[in-house]
Amino acid sequence: MSLARPTAPRRGEEEPGTNDATDDATGTDKDTSVASRGARVVPVPPPLYYAAAFAVGLLLHSRGGTPLALGGRPATVVLGAGLLAAGVGLATAGVVTVVRHHTTIVPHAPVSTLVRTGPYRWTRNPMYTGLAIGYLGAAGVADTWWPILTMPAALLAIRWLVIAPEERYLTSLYGPDYADYKAHVRRWL
Numbered sequence: 001m002s003l004a005r006p007t008a009p010r011r012g013e014e015e016p017g018t019n020d021a022t023d024d025a026t027g028t029d030k031d032t033s034v035a036s037r038g039a040r041v042v043p044v045p046p047p048l049y050y051a052a053a054f055a056v057g058l059l060l061h062s063r064g065g066t067p068l069a070l071g072g073r074p075a076t077v078v079l080g081a082g083l084l085a086a087g088v089g090l091a092t093a094g095v096v097t098v099v100r101h102h103t104t105i106v107p108h109a110p111v112s113t114l115v116r117t118g119p120y121r122w123t124r125n126p127m128y129t130g131l132a133i134g135y136l137g138a139a140g141v142a143d144t145w146w147p148i149l150t151m152p153a154a155l156l157a158i159r160w161l162v163i164a165p166e167e168r169y170l171t172s173l174y175g176p177d178y179a180d181y182k183a184h185v186r187r188w189l
Contacts, residue, residue, distance in 0.1 A: 041166065114178060122189065
């Protein structure tokens, strides 16, 4: 199920942000300027948070003086490859689902629908969750604890610099519909 976004006023109508009309479907006030912008996030592509944390982990492993091997090879490599594949699959499914609904994967761009199908039935953030799972898998393949130790930095950045503004944006855009979605679908898994 997806919900169309409220449209911005036409030429000659009230300016965005000055509209006191209510949404007929929900009875809530709609700030039409919200529909014309995306979430107010730091303009950094979310995968870069994961990549930066992973790179720091690899750097600490190779140059930090204390390589922390996971051990258990080849099992950790096989498990890591499986997690990496699962994470990439989940993230890809999230992208494909969003594209099929003709909306955007760019956090600071306006969305056209609230996507609730595909992997969005189980997680509100399949792309970020998939990247996190893939990250763990890549650490297994690399056979080092260091990226796992730096992963919380990426997760905190994603949570507070990307997800929090996205959730505020979607709440202001979809109101009770998004609140209902949040009540039934977890943020991660």
